[in-house]
Amino acid sequence: xxxxxxxxxxxxxxxxxxxxxxxxxxxxxxxxxxxxxxxxxxxxxxxxxxxxxxxxxxxxxxxxxxxxxxxxxxxxxxxxxxxxxxxxxxxxxxxxxxxxxxxxxxxxxxxxxxxxxxxxxxxxxxxxxxxxxxxxxxxxxxxxxxxxxxxxxxxxxxxxxxxxxxxxxxx
Numbered sequence: 001x002x003x004x005x006x007x008x009x010x011x012x013x014x015x016x017x018x019x020x021x022x023x024x025x026x027x028x029x030x031x032x033x034x035x036x037x038x039x040x041x042x043x044x045x046x047x048x049x050x051x052x053x054x055x056x057x058x059x060x061x062x063x064x065x066x067x068x069x070x071x072x073x074x075x076x077x078x079x080x081x082x083x084x085x086x087x088x089x090x091x092x093x094x095x096x097x098x099x100x101x102x103x104x105x106x107x108x109x110x111x112x113x114x115x116x117x118x119x120x121x122x123x124x125x126x127x128x129x130x131x132x133x134x135x136x137x138x139x140x141x142x143x144x145x146x147x148x149x150x151x152x153x154x155x156x157x158x159x160x161x162x163x164x165x166x167x168x169x170x171x
Contacts, residue, residue, distance in 0.1 A: 024069045029054065031170040033062055034072055038167050041074050077166065080129050087130045088158040091140060092122035094151045099123045105147045111139050122154070 026034070032052040036043055045059040052059070066072050080088060095102045099117055106115045106126050114127035126144075130136040140153060 024071055026071070026170070030062055030066060030071075033059060034066065034170050037063070037072070037074065038169065077164075079161075084131060085129045086132050087136045088161070089128050089130075089136055089140075090156040090158070091126045091128055091144065092154040092156070093124040093126060093144070094153075095123040095149050096151045097149045099149075102147055102149045106144065109139070109143065111135075 029052050033048055036048045036051055044056075045063070046056040048054075049056045049059045054062070063074075067074070080086075093102070093106075103115050103117055103124055106112045106124065111128050111130055112126050113129050114125075116125050117123065118125050128136065128139055130139060136155075136157075140155060144150060144153060
């Protein structure tokens with residue numbers, strides 16, 4: 001199946017070069033390597049090479065290039081509850097003025113795992129992971145609301161996580 005995937009994408013440019021907007025353009029082989037690692041981040045390079053038609057050394061080089069370019073990360077994904085973080089929340093934030101500077105300040109906070117600029121009811125959505133309710137209260141009321149430009153926040157406390165996946169594939 002993976003070799004069919006690589007063959008069907010063979011008309012795309014070789015390796016990964018930058019497009020006009022600075023985002024790396026990925027060829028069929030790089031996309032197939034990413035898909036292999038999304039299925040199993042610990043899959044051996046030799047097995048990936050066999051699936052995509054490259055040597056182990058070539059896969060290793062490609063993976064390193066993808067990591068260096070920031071295209072992907074290889075990390076252990078944990079359930080925050082099992083490692084001592086008992087409270088998670090999504091926080092919608094309305095901003096007056098420069099949204100980018102507020103987003104940068106939030107991204108610098110260790111509790112903020114996910115920061116995205118949005119269209120709609122909120123200017124920013126931020127996922128926060130905390131040890132407990134007191135920690136969450138402190139992060140929102142003392143730190144987030146103290147950032148210049150933050151006009152208002154609305155918190156959505158997680159009661160139960162039903163699905164978390166990183167298997168969206170590639171296009």
